[in-house]
Amino acid sequence: MCGIVGYVGTKQAVPILIRGLRALEYRGYDSAGIAVYDNGVVQVRKRNGRIDHLEAFVGERPLRGTLGIGHTRWATHGQPSNENAHPHADCTGDHVVVHNGIIENYAELRDELKAQGHRFTSETDTEVVAHLIEALYDGDLVNTVRRAAARLEGAYALVAMSRQEPDKIVAVKRASPLIIGLGEGENFLASDIPALLPYTRRVIPLEEEEMAVLTSDGVKLIRLDGTPVTRAPMWVNWDPVQAERGGYEHFMLKEIHEQPQAVRDTLSGRINRSGDGVLLDGVHLDPEWVRGLRSVYLVACGTAYHAGLIGGRLIERLAGIPVWNEVASEFRSRDPLIDERTLFVAISQSGETADTLSALREARRRGARILAVTNVVGSSVAREADDVVYTWAGPEIAVASTKAYTTQVVALALLALRLAEITGHTGEQERRDLLEALRFLSEALEQALELEEDVRAIGERTRTWRDAFFIGRGLDYFSALEGQLKLKEISYIHAEAYPAGELKHGTLALIEPGTPVIALMTQPDQREKMISNIEEVRARGADVLLIARQDLAGVDRHAQTTLMLPAVHPLLMPVVAAVPLQLLAYYAAVTRGADVDKPRNLAKSVTVE
Numbered sequence: 001m002c003g004i005v006g007y008v009g010t011k012q013a014v015p016i017l018i019r020g021l022r023a024l025e026y027r028g029y030d031s032a033g034i035a036v037y038d039n040g041v042v043q044v045r046k047r048n049g050r051i052d053h054l055e056a057f058v059g060e061r062p063l064r065g066t067l068g069i070g071h072t073r074w075a076t077h078g079q080p081s082n083e084n085a086h087p088h089a090d091c092t093g094d095h096v097v098v099h100n101g102i103i104e105n106y107a108e109l110r111d112e113l114k115a116q117g118h119r120f121t122s123e124t125d126t127e128v129v130a131h132l133i134e135a136l137y138d139g140d141l142v143n144t145v146r147r148a149a150a151r152l153e154g155a156y157a158l159v160a161m162s163r164q165e166p167d168k169i170v171a172v173k174r175a176s177p178l179i180i181g182l183g184e185g186e187n188f189l190a191s192d193i194p195a196l197l198p199y200t201r202r203v204i205p206l207e208e209e210e211m212a213v214l215t216s217d218g219v220k221l222i223r224l225d226g227t228p229v230t231r232a233p234m235w236v237n238w239d240p241v242q243a244e245r246g247g248y249e250h251f252m253l254k255e256i257h258e259q260p261q262a263v264r265d266t267l268s269g270r271i272n273r274s275g276d277g278v279l280l281d282g283v284h285l286d287p288e289w290v291r292g293l294r295s296v297y298l299v300a301c302g303t304a305y306h307a308g309l310i311g312g313r314l315i316e317r318l319a320g321i322p323v324w325n326e327v328a329s330e331f332r333s334r335d336p337l338i339d340e341r342t343l344f345v346a347i348s349q350s351g352e353t354a355d356t357l358s359a360l361r362e363a364r365r366r367g368a369r370i371l372a373v374t375n376v377v378g379s380s381v382a383r384e385a386d387d388v389v390y391t392w393a394g395p396e397i398a399v400a401s402t403k404a405y406t407t408q409v410v411a412l413a414l415l416a417l418r419l420a421e422i423t424g425h426t427g428e429q430e431r432r433d434l435l436e437a438l439r440f441l442s443e444a445l446e447q448a449l450e451l452e453e454d455v456r457a458i459g460e461r462t463r464t465w466r467d468a469f470f471i472g473r474g475l476d477y478f479s480a481l482e483g484q485l486k487l488k489e490i491s492y493i494h495a496e497a498y499p500a501g502e503l504k505h506g507t508l509a510l511i512e513p514g515t516p517v518i519a520l521m522t523q524p525d526q527r528e529k530m531i532s533n534i535e536e537v538r539a540r541g542a543d544v545l546l547i548a549r550q551d552l553a554g555v556d557r558h559a560q561t562t563l564m565l566p567a568v569h570p571l572l573m574p575v576v577a578a579v580p581l582q583l584l585a586y587y588a589a590v591t592r593g594a595d596v597d598k599p600r601n602l603a604k605s606v607t608v609e
Contacts, residue, residue, distance in 0.1 A: 002086070002100040003027040003072040004178065005195050006159055006169045009186025009216045013068035014058060016188075020195035021051050021072045023244065027191060027395060028074030030377070031085035034058070035096040036068035037166040042096050046085035066216075067166060069159050071098035074394055075377035077106070078123030088127040090134035091119055094163040097133065099126040100191060101156030101176040102392070104269030109151065133160060142213055142222075145170045149211075149224055155268055157191065169214040172224070173206035175264065180204040180212050180219055182233055187214045193236055194244045202233040250596040252398035252490070256582050257449060260442040262403040263575070265392040266410045267438055275439075276432050278418040283371065283387040285343075290422045293341055297368070299326045299359045300347035303401040304408060306482040308347050310475060310574050311373075311412025317571065318416045318434075320425030328355035332362050344368040345415070349396065349404040351379020360384060373411050375404055389415060398597045400490050402582050405482065406445075406575050413438065413572065437569035441576075447566040448579035454563060455580055458545060459587025462493065465516050469507070470497040471537075472520035473530055479520050479574045483581035490599045491588035500533035513541030518584070521548040521555060522565060522573035534558045547580055549573065 003024025007016045017034045025032075032054040033046025043063050047053040051072060071086035078084040086098045103109070106125035109132060114120065118131040132148045133141075141162050149158070155175030161168070171178055171189055181188035181196035181203050189212065190196050196203060204219070206212055210229060213220040221229035248254040270279050296315055298308035305327055312323035321343075324336070328346075338344065344363035348356045351374040360381065364370055372385035375393050382388045391407035417434060420426040462468075468487060470480035477499045484495035498507050500519070511517070517537045521530045534544055535558060546559035549567045556562040563580050565573070589596045 002074050002191070003195070004098050004100055004157060004159055004189070004191045005070040006068070006171070006189040006214065007186065008067045008167070008169055008214050009183065010066055011186065013065055014063050016199070017068050017070035018051065018055055018058070019198060020190055021054075021070050023194040024191055025051055025072055028072045029395070030073045030075045030080035031082070032070070032072040033085045033087050034063070034068055034070040035087040035161065036063040036065040037161065037163065038063050038065040040163070042089070042093060042161065042163045044087050044089060044096060046082060046087065048080050048082050048085060067161065067169065069096070069098050069161055069169060076102055076390065076392055077125045079378035083122045084124050086126060088122060088124065088130045090130040092134065095130050095133045095137065095160065096162070097126060097130045097158060097160045099129060099156055099158050101174075102154045102265065102268045103128060103152055103156060104154040105152070129158060137164070139164070141165045141168065141170055142211070145172060146211065146224055146226070149174070153269075155264060159189065167215050171206065171212045171214070173208065173210050175208070175261070178206045178212070180206065180214070182219065185216055187216065187219050189214060192246065197236070201236045203236055204231055204233050249590070250398065250586070252400055252402060252586055252596050255396055255398055255402045256579065256586065258394070259403045259406050259579065260445040260449075262393045262407050263410055263442045263445060265394070266407040267414075268392070270414055271435050271438065275435055276428060277421060278414050278435070280389055280414060280418055283389060283415075283418070285387065285418070285422070287422045290419060293321050293343055294339070295322045295324055295337070295341075296343045296345060297324045297326060297336070297338065297363065298345045298347065299328050299331055299356060299363075301328045301353055301355050303405045303482060303485065304347040304349060304353075306478055306485070307405055307408035307412060308345070309478040309481070310409050311345070311347075311416065313475060313478070314413055314416035314571055315419060318426045318431075319419035319423045321419060321423065326359070328353065328359040331359035336363075336366070338363055338366040338368045340367040340369075342368040343371060345371045345373060346381050346385065347373045347408055347412075348379075348381050349375050349401055349408070351376040351381040353381070357381060357384070371415070373408055373415070375407070399599055399602050400486055400585065402578075406578050409575050410438070410441070434569055434571060437572055441568060441572055444566040444568045444576050445579060448576050451563050451580055452583055455583040456587050458561060458584060459591045462491065462588035463591050465493050465588070467510075468493055468495040468516040468518060469510070470495065470518045470520070471500040471503065471533060472497075473500050473526040474523050475571070475574050476520035476522055476526065476577070479522070479577045479581065480518070482578065483518060483520075483584070486582055486585035487588060489602060490585055490596055491592055491594055492600075493588060500530055503533055503536055508536065508540065511537050511540040511542050515542045516545065517542040518545045518547065519559065520577060521546060521552060522577050523570050524549065524552065525570075527552055527555070531555065531558055547577060
């Protein structure tokens with residue numbers, strides 16, 4: 001998830017590009033850069049770090065020109081650095097590109113272009129596109145970009161400019177957003193509307209497989225197959241703060257709605273073409289060593305710990321390797337049985353969580369191999385690990401984690417499947433079924449988001465809640481743990497999660513008439529036992545909200561309120577179940593007037609022990 005801006009017109013481009021990048025900095029803040037056509041040459045300025053660094057550098061080496069493109073980066077391929085920052089140019093410097101997303105076949109294209117004599121200066125997948133345009137250039141930038149796009153696999157937004165045709169910018173959308181802004185004698189583009197609002201309210205969002213050609217005189221839309229497109233612009237009446245959140249009331253709600261795309265990004269390029277194997281770039285596990293593993297430790301804090309509980313169950317179930325889940329802050333207070341036959345998995349959204357880092361270093365001291373699951377390229381956890389699985393969720397602004405959590409679960413599912421391939425504990429057909437289910441997981445998330453209005457109504461009822469109890473069995477218990485954490489961290493309602501089978505061992509004493517109980521029933525093999533547990537709390541007067549798979553017929557009669565979820569593979573249901581639990585916490589916080597994005601006493605990245 002990165003920020004892209006572009007301008008062509010009669011004004012100086014640099015101030016417009018810099019201002020646009022500042023409006024999009026929430027989309028990426030590892031590095032930033034601009035390219036401007038200046039006196040017959042495409043000049044590039046880029047710097048590691050925040051946009052202030054870029055602006056200072058441009059001040060030292062000014063640019064003058066009325067056509068340019070810019071980028072603020074959220075690193076995916078290659079650590080944050082001056083060399084890896086966008087824009088990227090070809091060997092001649094004539095063709096320059098910025099890019100958001102992932103080029104899945106960049107490695108084979110890079111090898112092909114190197115064999116032709118192209119020289120690369122970065123670790124990124126993006127630079128491949130600039131050299132590919134150079135190799136294919138036929139005097140027509142639009143046609144060349146179309147032909148280049150036909151060679152690219154993945155989900156991306158791509159913008160190109162060329163010294164050979166200094167009157168135009170060419171853009172391509174494939175899954176990742178691009179918005180065109182229309183002006184008088186000038187036109188704009190950006191990844192998101194906030195960058196456009198100071199200059200225009202007339203916008204055209206590009207749709208899938210579309211290209212846009214921007215000149216100062218106008219904008220032409222075409223499909224990648226060359227078919228012309230005609231679409232009327234829309235008028236945006238958002239204020240700038242609202243626009244930064246994409247029109248959503250809060251960043252948390254925006255990030256809940258971003259989960260289908262975030263999951264697509266996490267999966268992108270990681271399932272092979274035959275659909276029977278996992279490709280984990282950055283992971284190099286020796287098969288013989290894996291088959292000799294004594295245990296896997298999954299260590300994390302908070303929400304990441306809950307993702308690890310689900311991941312651990314998947315690893316044991318699919319790969320047949322014993323798993324220990326550990327809260328990172330507790331890890332060093334015991335004497336863990338860790339040695340060179342242990343795979344230690346550190347899970348951290350920021351990659352800077354102090355307790356997780358301390359646990360990682362202790363595990364390394366004892367000889368374990370370290371694998372990181374994180375969202376931030378170049379973070380401390382990533383640098384200190386032997387292997388890394390990036391979640392590619394993009395920046396998460398709200399303190400309460402949503403898309404980082406669901407993408408961690410998906411990344412751990414991929415890891416479990418990769419280990420299963422090596423150990424052979426799970427048959428090929430079962431692995432294929434789960435991989436196929438992963439492909440359609442984002443669609444299930446989109447369907448789950450359709451429950452929002454129902455959850456909003458439930459949120460209104462939380463005004464009088466003092467306590468809430470979450471119950472579930474198996475994977476549903478782990479979902480319950482995450483659900484109760486979300487509710488109490490942003491709405492300040494006291495909440496607890498229990499394995500449903502433990503109710504009769506003490507918790508039932510807390511159930512009285514009107515007590516809210518959120519029951520999860522997404523595992524078909526636990527249906528009958530969960531019904532019994534729900535009836536236990538109903539008999540004591542509990543007000544039950546049931547979250548269940550839609551194919552579990554007849555379960556709705558056991559609860560006062562029921563939310564039915566799209567059915568996916570049972571091992572993946574925790575990802576889908578996360579949506580209504582997140583929405584419940586969100587609307588409870590809104591109803592009670594809490595600060596949703598910045599709950600009291602909490603921070604996004606916990607860098608103290």
